[in-house]
Amino acid sequence: MIELHHVSAGYGPKLVVEDISLDLRPGQVLTLLGPNGSGKSTLLRTIAGLHPLAGGQITVDGVPAKDLTRRQAAQKITYMPQSRTVPNITARKMVLHGRFPYLSYPRRYRKEDYDAARRAMERSDAWELADSPVQSLSGGQRQKVYLAMAMAQETQTILMDEPTTYLDIQHQLNLMTVAQQMAQQGTAVVLVLHDLCLALRFSHRCVLLQEGRMVQQGTPEEIFQSGALDQVFQARICRVDTPDGWRYYYD
Numbered sequence: 399m400i401e402l403h404h405v406s407a408g409y410g411p412k413l414v415v416e417d418i419s420l421d422l423r424p425g426q427v428l429t430l431l432g433p434n435g436s437g438k439s440t441l442l443r444t445i446a447g448l449h450p451l452a453g454g455q456i457t458v459d460g461v462p463a464k465d466l467t468r469r470q471a472a473q474k475i476t477y478m479p480q481s482r483t484v485p486n487i488t489a490r491k492m493v494l495h496g497r498f499p500y501l502s503y504p505r506r507y508r509k510e511d512y513d514a515a516r517r518a519m520e521r522s523d524a525w526e527l528a529d530s531p532v533q534s535l536s537g538g539q540r541q542k543v544y545l546a547m548a549m550a551q552e553t554q555t556i557l558m559d560e561p562t563t564y565l566d567i568q569h570q571l572n573l574m575t576v577a578q579q580m581a582q583q584g585t586a587v588v589l590v591l592h593d594l595c596l597a598l599r600f601s602h603r604c605v606l607l608q609e610g611r612m613v614q615q616g617t618p619e620e621i622f623q624s625g626a627l628d629q630v631f632q633a634r635i636c637r638v639d640t641p642d643g644w645r646y647y648y649d
């Protein structure tokens with residue numbers, strides 16, 4: 399399990415994430431919420447080891463994250479960024495990149511790598527795109543391929559920054575269902591989402607950030623009841639009870 403102990407991070411002397419303590423628990427979908435510029439992406443990148451700590455500590459299964467080699471870290475943590483440059487390769491090849499941390503020299507893929515890539519593409523609804531060049535795909539199709547690459551890495555923790563961007567509503571719901579399924583299978587799934595309704599409906603826990611500080615964390619029920627979302631986002635969030643659970647909407 400990844401644990402954050404009083405984590406701070408920033409750019410130059412300016413801290414944009416301050417004093418965050420948090421457990422990323424296997425078996426749970428945890429969603430980071432907060433207005434633009436509140437530090438969500440910086441926090442996610444810091445957890446992924448891609449941005450330096452300015453203070454505090456991050457441990458992975460009890461070991462300080464800074465003591466892990468890149469390969470060890472990549473076998474523990476998957477990070478799916480908000481955007482990236484698109485390479486000129488097929489979707490299948492791209493998804494296979496998720497297997498890199500498991501290959502030893504001379505980096506030849508094994509049957510289990512191809513199997514893992516296929517499983518991941520089927521789960522993210524990207525299998526039919528396998529032979530297409532990633533550059534030829536739409537934003538939503540690319541997002542499904544990135545999700546498959548992230549799943550193919552098969553780590554205990556997966557961090558996804560705004561994974562629903564570009565997805566139509568059916569695929570947003572599909573992504574959230576896949577996130578829940580990964581959690582059911584023991585993964586710690588950490589998301590950054592702007593859609594509060596989707597987050598409250600599908601997360602086990604939410605963390606609310608404002609100006610780099612954690613103002614609230616808890617179950618969707620606790621977060622909703624606290625009224626903190628309304629305060630931080632200056633928007634009224636309501637809900638209705640349905641046979642399938644709470645459904646949230648903006649008033």
Ligand SMILES: Nc1ncnc2c1ncn2[C@@H]1O[C@H](COP(=O)(O)OP(=O)(O)OP(=O)(O)O)[C@@H](O)[C@H]1O
Binds near residue numbers: 432434439
């Ligand atoms: N490369 C950078 N250099 C300097 N400041 C940065 C850099 N990246 C982000 N920041 C600043 O850090 C703060 C937090 O940004 P961050 O991207 O982490 O927020 P966020 O909550 O993910 O925002 P959004 O919802 O808009 O994606 C902002 O004030 C931003 O301007």
